[in-house]
Amino acid sequence: DGMGSVRLPAAMCGLVGLKPSAELLAEGGWFGMSAHGPLATTVADTAVLLSVLAADPSLASVPTPSPARIGTSTTVPLLRTPVPKELVAAVSTAAGHLASAGHTLTESAPRYPATMVLGMTARWLAGPAVQAREFDFSRLQRRTRAHVRAGQLVQRAGLIRERTRENWVARAAEFFADHDVLMTPTLSHWPVKAGRWHEKRWLTNVFPSTRLAGFTGQWNFAGYPAITVPVGRSVVSGLPTSVQLVTRPGGESLLLGLAAQLETANPWPRTARK
Template sequence: MVRVHAFGDDALGDLDAVGLVEHLAAGKVSVPEVVDAAIARCEAVNPRLNGLAHDAYTRARREARDPRGGYFSGVPTFVKDNVDVAGMPTQEGCDAFVSPPRPRDGDFFRMYGATGLLPIGKSQLSEFGFSAVAEHPRLGAVRNPWDPDRTAGASSAGSAAFVAAGVVPIAHANDGGGSIRIPAAACGLVGLKPTRDRFAQDRALRDMPVRIVSDGVVTRSVRDTAAFLREAERVYRNLKLPPVGDITRPGTKRLRVALVTTSVGTAATPEVRAATLETGRLLEELGHHVTELDTPPVPASFKDDFLLYWGFLSTFLVGSGPLRHRGSWDATRLDNLSRGLARYAARRAHRLPAATARLAASGRVSARLFRDHDVVLTPTLAAPTPLVGHLDPMQDYETVIERLMAWVAFTPLQNATGEPAVSLPLATDPAGMPLGMMFGAARGQEATLLELAYELEEARGGWASPAGA
């Protein structure tokens, strides 16, 4: 297994984002130096990883000479290519149209950029973000820096691949069915999906019937994720949610943890279940109280309801393509997954109102669970990271959707409930690939997840990387 990374003796070194902020403040490195280093690293590894959707190198170098303020001022990053940034296209991971440069920043990027993060480009995702892998008929697959024969996960594939490979320390990701947590798990990163409405979002996401998408970041350290939530909250504060605040260390409260290794119709593979149980034992050693649950805290209808809602979103995006992308729309270039989801939903359109209502009410089920537990532990994914091609979206729809739903069995629940969840790289599979463990909490309880994440990071002595695994 040949690993791909860009860590080296340049201005970025092996620093995380907080460490880079400290070096910049001390004058040990300059913003132009770190931006040039990130660009050089991207050029070095992208031919193998294929995570770049659009380069903004010229713009980044110009901004590096006079970076905007904010805690992360001058720290290089990527923005996932499904949010609008003025002057850059928004291609949505799709081959079926050509996006012109967007005329203005979307609401999310206005908040993201106000923290000082400086994008050197946009990162690749799966088509419209539907698949848990980013594999394109024309663009090829986004590959995993731990093993380029394996997927980087998705939909925030490019961001995760570049952070894990050391190109940048922090990158934007968003999550509509696990798309922060899945690539974080596959690439050995920290990936926290915030509570619904925690941060500003672009209008298209705000207008969803069930707002399943949350924006956030993927990072190599818990403190980077915590610092981003703190700084983003200083820019945009949702007064209906308890504040996250400045979380810098483990908590002292011992937690009641529910451990679950089965979802609706799917159980974790033996090696993934064993890793989850081992994580439970670590929690008990740290003084937490762990209870294994025999049945998943998910309504029996959840899997079918979520799939139908996914299909509804595909129906809208595929059906509105000619209007939204006049002059460049070519439906023959859509992948089989997007087309298959749209057909699936069209045949079951009469079931959509009831499915949407059940998804919207799913938080009531999890709320009952959190009366007796503080945190739920599950594996992030039900099986180890597959080889590129296993989830190829150009396969027969029935084949790829069956494989996809079997792998992504645990993450969609929090998208429906709006609750926060974090994937942590606490385990490895027999091949040496990272395995993510996922912790979910009640709405607004990101602080609890971050305190627990700090504790587990300390207990593990930090997280491994492709450079030093």
């Protein structure tokens, strides 16, 4: 998960997907942006998978969380692009379930710095360029070669700046001083149809991918844990709807506990429709 690649597929498929804190697995890929995380059909299975990845058996237990202060936001940070109504409605549905479980919910969001998008995009570009050094460049797909070239330009331009990340982390910490959790939609747009995307040009891939990820990549940049939880289905398309929960570093157990409460209040189907 470098910009949402655990949480976004989970949201598209009606699964639970967890991106851990940057420090939990200590991988450090993509200049600290990328982290492995579990996808599963239940919260309990997600917790077990996380405990194995982290080599920490205590993470397999899903606690009942104490009353939490949850801020909700359905506005795409900085870009403010429109979010489909049914994806917005998923946040309202989940908020109702969590309020019934004893949590306090208010509409609130961090003060996202204008430099955040440039900072995380630079790492998203340059990270794969570093990884590509281990491979024969000529054997990479056309779109991958274009991504690597862009990442090399970013590195040469000195755009991987720790100060940019520090500014965003300070803003995130400011928000979480008054809130325990942030809840947003997971997807900022409906997914595109399946196709042979690996045969298409890099820019053709970039636009639909980034269009989906308006709520996810900033938490890779900050190193905060985030989980996506199914909420329902679109009455128009039948596609799953979901929410993302974010908390402070080290708060995976809190996220799992809240996700379990949503699962209890609103169980989701564990298999695809026939």
